[in-house]
Amino acid sequence: MPHYKLTYFNLRGRAEIIRYLFAFSGIKYEDHRIEQADWPKIKPTIPFGKIPILQVDGVTLHQSLAIARYLAKETGLAGQTPLEQALVDAIVDTTDDFMSMFPWGEKNQDVKQQIFNDLLTNTAPGLLRDLESFLGDQKWLVGKTVTWADFYWDVCSTTLLFLKPDLTDNYPKLLALKERVQALPAITAWIQQRPKTTL
Numbered sequence: 447m448p449h450y451k452l453t454y455f456n457l458r459g460r461a462e463i464i465r466y467l468f469a470f471s472g473i474k475y476e477d478h479r480i481e482q483a484d485w486p487k488i489k490p491t492i493p494f495g496k497i498p499i500l501q502v503d504g505v506t507l508h509q510s511l512a513i514a515r516y517l518a519k520e521t522g523l524a525g526q527t528p529l530e531q532a533l534v535d536a537i538v539d540t541t542d543d544f545m546s547m548f549p550w551g552e553k554n555q556d557v558k559q560q561i562f563n564d565l566l567t568n569t570a571p572g573l574l575r576d577l578e579s580f581l582g583d584q585k586w587l588v589g590k591t592v593t594w595a596d597f598y599w600d601v602c603s604t605t606l607l608f609l610k611p612d613l614t615d616n617y618p619k620l621l622a623l624k625e626r627v628q629a630l631p632a633i634t635a636w637i638q639q640r641p642k643t644t645l
């Protein structure tokens with residue numbers, strides 16, 4: 447088994463999907479969380495200057511979705527066929543496109559709040575409508591077994607619900623999917639044991 451070291455801030459953020467995959471598969475890893483204050487010193491030492499990174503026996507992977515896709519493939523959570531894998535990737539990318547619209551690092555709190563509110567009020571409903579319709583009466587978003595697309599929906603919607611608690615009130619199927627993911631014993635255990643952070 448390779449030695450895995452994940453480096454990110456003490457946040458769920460862009461690393462939580464990777465942590466879910468480690469938790470579900472039972473693979474041990476180092477969950478290295480850096481202080482925001484240390485980031486300016488660490489940033490120049492990181493290829494492409496962004497985290498999370500995952501070091502795999504000393505080989506450094508970057509880009510959270512590339513890391514997650516690697517782990518999902520290694521652990522059978524990427525989709526059962528190339529076609530299913532393409533469907534999984536499309537759902538992940540669609541969800542990530544929305545999450546990436548948020549100006550997470552905006553320093554002007556008035557500007558930040560205005561954009562956050564607009565995205566949550568005006569843009570989120572269209573995405574949620576489409577995800578709810580895509581899920582329909584299936585148990586999982588793609589195929590007959592859980593994939594990292596289901597995990598990603600839970601990870602991202604957990605943050606969105608912190609920002610807008612009534613987010614899923616009109617999307618019962620998506621809320622039920624969250625509950626299904628969080629009821630997976632290894633995910634339940636991870637959520638109970640992980641550091642409690644707002645984002």
Ligand SMILES: CCC(=O)N1CCc2c(cnn2-c2cccc(F)c2)C1
Binds near residue numbers: 458460546547550645
């Ligand atoms: C200063 C940085 C910061 O506050 N965060 C980083 C980005 C982020 C946070 C929470 N979710 N999230 C995220 C998750 C997935 C995709 C994505 F684009 C963004 C919090």
